[in-house]
Amino acid sequence: MALVEIRDVYKSFQRDTQKIDVFTGLTLDIEAGSFTALMGPSGSGKSTLLNLIAGLDKPTRGTVRVGGAAVSEMSPGQLAAWRASNIGFVFQSFNLLPVLTAYQNVELPLLLTRLSGKERNERVKLALEVVGLADRADHYPRQLSGGQEQRTAIARAIVADPTVMLLDEPTGQLDAKSSQEVLALLQRLNNEFSKTIVIVTHDAHAAERAKTTLHLEKGDLIEKRAAVAGVR
Amino acid sequence: MKYLGLVLANLGRHKLRTILTILSVALALFLFASLRSVTTTLAATAQLGGARRLVTTNATGIVFVLPLAYGNRIKALPGVTGLSWANWFGGRYGDGKSFFANFAVDAESYLKMYPEFIIADDQRAAFLRDRTGALIGKRLLRQFGWKVGQNVTLQGTIFPGEWTFTVDAVYTPNDPSLGDDALVFHHEYFDERIGRAGIAGWYIVEIDDPAHAPQIAKSIDDMFRNSSAPTKTGTEKEFQASFATMWGNVSFLMSTIGLAVVFAILLVTANAMMMSARERTGEIAVLKTVGFSDRLLFALIMVEAGAMALTGAALGLGGAKLFYPAINFNGAGFLPGFKVATSTLVVGGLVALGLMLASGLVPALRAARLPVVQALRHVE
Numbered sequence: 001m002a003l004v005e006i007r008d009v010y011k012s013f014q015r016d017t018q019k020i021d022v023f024t025g026l027t028l029d030i031e032a033g034s035f036t037a038l039m040g041p042s043g044s045g046k047s048t049l050l051n052l053i054a055g056l057d058k059p060t061r062g063t064v065r066v067g068g069a070a071v072s073e074m075s076p077g078q079l080a081a082w083r084a085s086n087i088g089f090v091f092q093s094f095n096l097l098p099v100l101t102a103y104q105n106v107e108l109p110l111l112l113t114r115l116s117g118k119e120r121n122e123r124v125k126l127a128l129e130v131v132g133l134a135d136r137a138d139h140y141p142r143q144l145s146g147g148q149e150q151r152t153a154i155a156r157a158i159v160a161d162p163t164v165m166l167l168d169e170p171t172g173q174l175d176a177k178s179s180q181e182v183l184a185l186l187q188r189l190n191n192e193f194s195k196t197i198v199i200v201t202h203d204a205h206a207a208e209r210a211k212t213t214l215h216l217e218k219g220d221l222i223e224k225r226a227a228v229a230g231v232r
Numbered sequence: 233m234k235y236l237g238l239v240l241a242n243l244g245r246h247k248l249r250t251i252l253t254i255l256s257v258a259l260a261l262f263l264f265a266s267l268r269s270v271t272t273t274l275a276a277t278a279q280l281g282g283a284r285r286l287v288t289t290n291a292t293g294i295v296f297v298l299p300l301a302y303g304n305r306i307k308a309l310p311g312v313t314g315l316s317w318a319n320w321f322g323g324r325y326g327d328g329k330s331f332f333a334n335f336a337v338d339a340e341s342y343l344k345m346y347p348e349f350i351i352a353d354d355q356r357a358a359f360l361r362d363r364t365g366a367l368i369g370k371r372l373l374r375q376f377g378w379k380v381g382q383n384v385t386l387q388g389t390i391f392p393g394e395w396t397f398t399v400d401a402v403y404t405p406n407d408p409s410l411g412d413d414a415l416v417f418h419h420e421y422f423d424e425r426i427g428r429a430g431i432a433g434w435y436i437v438e439i440d441d442p443a444h445a446p447q448i449a450k451s452i453d454d455m456f457r458n459s460s461a462p463t464k465t466g467t468e469k470e471f472q473a474s475f476a477t478m479w480g481n482v483s484f485l486m487s488t489i490g491l492a493v494v495f496a497i498l499l500v501t502a503n504a505m506m507m508s509a510r511e512r513t514g515e516i517a518v519l520k521t522v523g524f525s526d527r528l529l530f531a532l533i534m535v536e537a538g539a540m541a542l543t544g545a546a547l548g549l550g551g552a553k554l555f556y557p558a559i560n561f562n563g564a565g566f567l568p569g570f571k572v573a574t575s576t577l578v579v580g581g582l583v584a585l586g587l588m589l590a591s592g593l594v595p596a597l598r599a600a601r602l603p604v605v606q607a608l609r610h611v612e
Contacts, residue, residue, distance in 0.1 A: 056521060056604045077525055084523025091608075095518045099241040111234050112523050156522070 088157030147178025257544025411568025537592025
């Protein structure tokens with residue numbers, strides 16, 4: 001059974017008087033431990049798909065299941081709790097809270113758990129170590145480079161050991177060097193820690209790092225390409 | 233407690249704005265406590281007065297006097313067990329900027345009738361012996377640095393001339409509302425200096441039983457109804473209350489100003505909270521994505537509003553509670569026993585809670601109801 005199961009999903013938006021259909025019966029599986037890149041032009045539904053998987057949005061029709069849980073049928077309260085332990089989300093513009101240090105930003109998802117302060121401390125330190133920022137724990141986002149900010153955001157996404165990591169254009173605001181660092185980190189998380197990763201990107205180089213690339217166009221899955229093992 | 237860091241970090245986001253908002257709340261509640269304390273002090277003063285004491289004044293008004301000859305006729309009435317009289321003097325000390333009450337009394341009967349004034353026995357005896365002696369409240373001793381045995385000269389305003397008294401005794405009231413800033417001197421000396429005019433500003437009538445008060449008051453007033461100076465007699469409490477009612481509109485004005493100030497600050501605080509929450513729309517979306525529930529975000533924003541309102545309240549109400557005793561405030565003698573009552577602190581605390589609810593509710597609800605996807609568009 002796939003980790004993420006999307007079945008016959010319809011999603012439409014109302015913009016003024018115009019109804020915009022994003023998905024019309026999308027069906028898709030994402031396997032546990034996979035590294036999937038979602039590509040496609042603007043408006044093809046990539047971010048909407050990410051939002052549906054994360055339970056941030058609901059399909060107009062159809063079902064979205066993640067790890068067996070029917071995300072599309074949960075109440076807002078259930079979704080929040082579910083997201084806290086199952087989803088690690090990374091944004092294009094990092095979205096660290098500017099008033100919190102890197103450590104405090106990474107700790108945020110753990111505040112929602114029953115972990116003690118000591119356990120939270122251990123996990124945050126480990127997450128920062130994994131992303132190579134153990135020595136930047138006390139730095140505020142303004143004191144970090146773009147690449148470091150995004151790595152902090154990734155640490156925040158992995159700290160609660162989520163079922164799946166969702167990244168929306170994670171290298172969109174980074175220079176080439178930082179992009180490579182972040183992508184290498186994602187690859188490592190997938191290879192060494194078997195994290196299931198779904199990344200939305202316009203960047204073909206970024207997509208090359210993924211094991212599977214899905215192309216969306218006008219809400220339809222038009223291509224699925226698996227990377228050749230050992231090449232990347 | 234684990235969210236404390238997040239709340240403090242958010243409060244520290246715009247330190248100056250947070251400090252100014254807290255100070256606004258503090259100032260509003262300081263003013264509120266001060267203005268309400270004027271009202272409660274006046275109300276407490278209106279409750280003063282012994283149950284067995286009646287006061288007889290000129291029916292035309294307190295500024296008109298009564299003949300001293302009325303005394304013996306009142307004393308002779310059944311149920312009357314004691315009588316004293318007094319005259320407002322209205323003397324000025326120094327440059328006159330520091331006002332205090334001063335009046336002439338029939339000392340022996342007056343002190344007998346007012347056990348509320350605590351006086352050392354030797355000083356009491358000295359005052360009763362000394363025809364030009366004065367009995368003063370202990371506040372005057374502190375205020376002017378007077379000493380027992382010292383001569384003090386008042387400038388007469390209603391009764392012109394320089395009036396010199398010897399400070400023979402100091403009193404401390406057993407109830408702060410009675411005030412401790414009056415100077416009293418012998419009516420005998422007063423009467424002599426004004427050429428034996430034989431006048432009394434008011435009579436204090438001690439009766440055998442409070443239940444007889446209406447009947448005795450009526451007998452007194454009936455006795456002088458057709459004289460040139462008809463009287464008006466009532467309980468001492470009514471007499472005190474009549475002074476308080478003179479402040480009636482002022483009390484209303486104070487309450488209104490107090491509420492207006494609080495309302496103005498409510499708008500300031502609500503505006504600050506709204507701005508703070510609006511600026512964080514993106515962050516709220518991120519927190520929701522991380523897994524913060526609508527309810528938790530609502531609570532966190534309410535806690536922020538509460539922290540500001542309650543810190544402001546603690547500063548404002550606590551400040552008022554400590555400030556007035558520290559400066560020995562008594563409203564230039566018009567508000568003896570002025571204090572910020574516990575009831576004022578409780579009402580102030582409730583006002584602060586109201587401020588918290590009113591200023592935090594809208595941004596908190598807004599944050600809780602914010603659709604994540606819509607908010608994320610704001611982010612991206």
